[in-house]
Amino acid sequence: GDSVTQTEGLVTLTKGLPVMLNCTYQTTYSPFLFWYVQHLNEAPKLLLKSSTDNKRTEHQGFYATLHKSSSSFHLQKSSVQLSDSALYFCALSPGGYKVVFGSGTRLLVSP
Amino acid sequence: NSKVIQTPRYLVKGQGQKAKMRCIPEKGHPVVFWYQQNKNNEFKFLINFQNQEVLQQIDMTEKRFSAECPSNSPCSLEIQSSEAGDSALYLCASSPGQGANERLFFGHGTKLSVL
Secondary structure, three states, X not given: OOEEEOOOOEEEEEOOOOEEEOOEEEOOOOOEEEEEEEOOOXXXXXXXXXXXXXXXXXXXXXXXXXXXXXXXXXXXEOOOOHHXXXXXXXXXXXXXXXXXXXXXXXXXXXX | OOOOEEEOOEEEEOOOOOEEXXXXXXXXXXXXXXXXXXXXXXXXEEEEEEOOEEEEEOOOOOOOEEEEOOOOOOEEEEEOOOOHXXXXXXXXXXXXXXXXXXXXXXXXXXXXEEO
């Protein structure tokens, strides 16, 4: 079946450092991949999405590249800020109204 | 601010009680999803609708969960007889279309605590 794996449950960093949150997926379809961010007591919201192989997509300083050869869509940022502390979810839509979420990664940024 | 409105924000029930939560999707969005987010922040898909029709749902063999999206009324998710394991954040999300590329727009959720 379709699945998304996020290997890190918690990532802690000092502000100004780079970050990469891992996301790999399994599907037999040609999917769309998404990153959603959920700040404390807020609704999850879209950060990035892509379906194009080997093309970098960026938003609000975050970027990700879909690599179909390795089934990966890692989220990166070159310099994290305190306001980036949140839960980050990778999600897969293989089509047909189905959206599968990973288990999430909590990012904690300290001063 | 989220345009998907979920009520109530918090719901406290005793075991065996009914728990009902509502969702008004963003205007013009025909597709609605319900997810259960547990204490480990994991998303569990429950059911989705296009307009009033169920598209997909998990095997609710216990029949404790029911959901509907009636015309001109909020969507709702109801647990007939709450159990402690149902304590979670219930998230409603809507989508403007049916394609795989469509993003989900989430509400703030209803946090259910079953005592």
